[in-house]
Amino acid sequence: MVLNRRDFLEKLGFGALSIGLISQLPMSSWAAKVPGLQLPRSLPEAQGVASSGILDFVNAVETDKLNLHSIMVVRHGNVVAEGWWGPYAPDLKHTLYSLSKSFTSTAVGLAVAEGKLKVEDKVVSFFPKDVPATISANLAAMRVKDLLTMSTGHDTDSTPSLRNSAETNWVKSFLALPVDHEPGSFFVYNSGATYMLSAIVQKLTGQTVLAYLTPRLFKPLNIEGADWEVDPGGINTGGWGLRLKTEDIAKFGQLYLQKGIWNGKRIIAEDWIKDATSFEVQSKGGSRKKEENDWLQGYGYQFWRCRHDGYRGDGAYGQYCIVLPKEDLVIAITSETGDMQGILDQVWNHILPGVKSAALPADKQVTGQLKQKLATLAVPLEKGKSTSQLASTISGKSFGIVENSLAVSAVSLTFKEDGCDFKMKDAQGEHVISCGINKWKIGTTDLNIVPLKLTATIIPGETKTKIAASGAWTDDKTFEMTWRFIESAHYEVVKCRFDEGGIETEFMRSLAILGKTKDVRPVLKGKLMS
Helix, strand or coil, X not given: CCCCHHHHHHHHCCCCCCCCCXXXXXXXXXXXXXXXXXXXXXXCHHHCECHHHHHHHHHHHHHCCCCEEEEEEXXXXXXXXXXXXXXXXXXXXXXXXXXXXXXXXXXHHHHHHCCCCCCCCEHHHHCXXXXXXXXXXXXXXXXXXXXXXXXXXXXXCCHHHHHHCCCCCHHHHHHHCCCCCCCCCCCCCCHHHHHHHHHHHHHHHCCCHHHHHHHHHHCCCCCCCCEECECCCCCECCCCCEEECHHHHHHHHHHHHCCCEECCEECCCHHHHHHHHCCCECCCXXXXXXXXXXXXXXXXXXXXXXXXXXXXXXXXXCEEEXXXXXXXXXXXXXXXXXXXXXXXXXXXXXXHHHECCCCCCCCHHHHHHHHHHHHCCECCCCCCECCCHHHHHHCCCEEEECCCCCCCCEEEEEECCCEEEEEEEECCEEEEEEEEECCCEEEEECCCCHHHCCCCCECXXXXXXXXXXXXXXXXXXXXXXXXXXXXXXXXXXXXXXXXCCEEEEEEEEHHHHHHCCCCCCCCEEEEECC
C-alpha cells in the first residue's frame, strides 16, 4: 500500500500538515501556487519576511502553551507561511466567535452602499412593532452607528439578557433593555449590538446576513461552505457563530488591506473600510497600561485598533484577522487560548520585526527548519500506554449507568488493534465515537456539542459534527480520551475508570480546563451488565 504524505503523517499522529510548507518539496514547488487554493504562495524571504521570525513565533506560542490551531501569514498578497496543528486542517472550518462581528459590519457597509440604510438611522425606526410601550430618550437616539461602535448606551453587555430571556424575539428583548447612557458616549463591548445589526440587515433585505454576504463577499473571494449560528427566530447571531476556513479569514483581511478591491473589482466601498477600521471610540479591556494593551487602542465599526497602527477582527479564545497596512501584512490565526494578548505579543515580538521593505537574502537552513516545523505541527496526544490487561476483560461489554441528569443509561468501550469505539446510550439514542490509540482518528458524531461552547446557539440543520478522537491508558484501570471538535475551538477530555466490575466516566470540557473550574456535568457511575 502506498501512503501519500498526509496519510503518512496522520498515521504518525501529526494530523493535518501545512500545505504550503512541506519539507520534502523542492523550493521551486513550494513557492508555486498550490492547486485548489486561492492565494498565491511564496517564500518568506522573497516577500521581505524573515523565516526566522515566523519560526521563533511558532516556537514561542508552543512554549507558552497558547494552544494555536492554525496560522497563515500573507505579505504583498502572497501566503509566505501557513500551518495547522493537527488534527486541525486547511480544509476545515473553525468557529470565529466575535471575529464574526467584522463580517456583520461588512454586511452593513454593503447595505449602506446599496442605499438600504444610513449609519445615522435610528435603531427603533426598523422595528416599530417590537419597541416598548414607552421609548426612552436614549433608546430613541440610538443610531446604527452606535451599534457599530459598541456605544449603544447600555451599561453592560446586552447579550446575556437576550440569550437567557424567556422571550424568543431577541430584537424585542434588546429594545426593552434600559439604555443608561447617552448613545455614542459610553463604550461597552456588546455582542447584542452586533446581533441587532444582523437583524437590521435581515429586516431590510429579507435575507440572513449569511445569505446576503454570499453573492456579495463570499463568492467573489471564493469562500465556500460558510455557515452561521442563528437565534430562535432564524436570524444570524451576528456577534458570533460564523465558521470559515483559515484561508478565508486571510482573504477577508487581504480584501480590507486592498481597500475593498479584489481581482480588479470593487467589493466594498473604500470609504466604508476607512471608517470601519479607524478610531471611532475609546475602547476598554485588558489589564495593562495603554501602550502595552491591544484592547485600549480604540474601536471602529466592529474592528479593534491594534498597536503598530494596525487593526484586527478578533474572537474569543484567539480567533484573529490582523491587518497591518504599513507592512502590507495580514495574519490569520485560530486557537483556543486563555491568553489572547499573549498571542498578539508574540506576533509583535517575532513576526513583525522580521518584516522588511525589500526582499531578503535566501536562508536555506532557517527556511528548511521553518518548513519542517510547519509541516509537523500537532496538538499534544495523551501520554499513556496503548493497552492494559483490563482491556480484553471489558471490551464490548455494557455498563448500566445509574440515573443522572444527562439521561445516559449505558456505556461501553470496544477495543481494537489500533483504536477504541466508545458507545453511549441516552434519551436521544446510541452515540459512537471512534478513537485512535495514541493517534487521532477523524470522524463525525451526533453528540450535542452545545454544552462545550461559550454560546448555546446552533447552526441550522447541523446534526453531525466533525471530530478527531484519541485515547490511551493513563494507568492500568483508566482509559482517557480526548475528543476534539475540529470545526469548533473546543475539545473535551473523557476519563473512564474501571474497578471491580464498575465504571466511572468523567467529562471535562476545554473551557473548564482553561478556566480551572469544574465541569457541570455529573460523573457517570455504573456496573457491568450481565
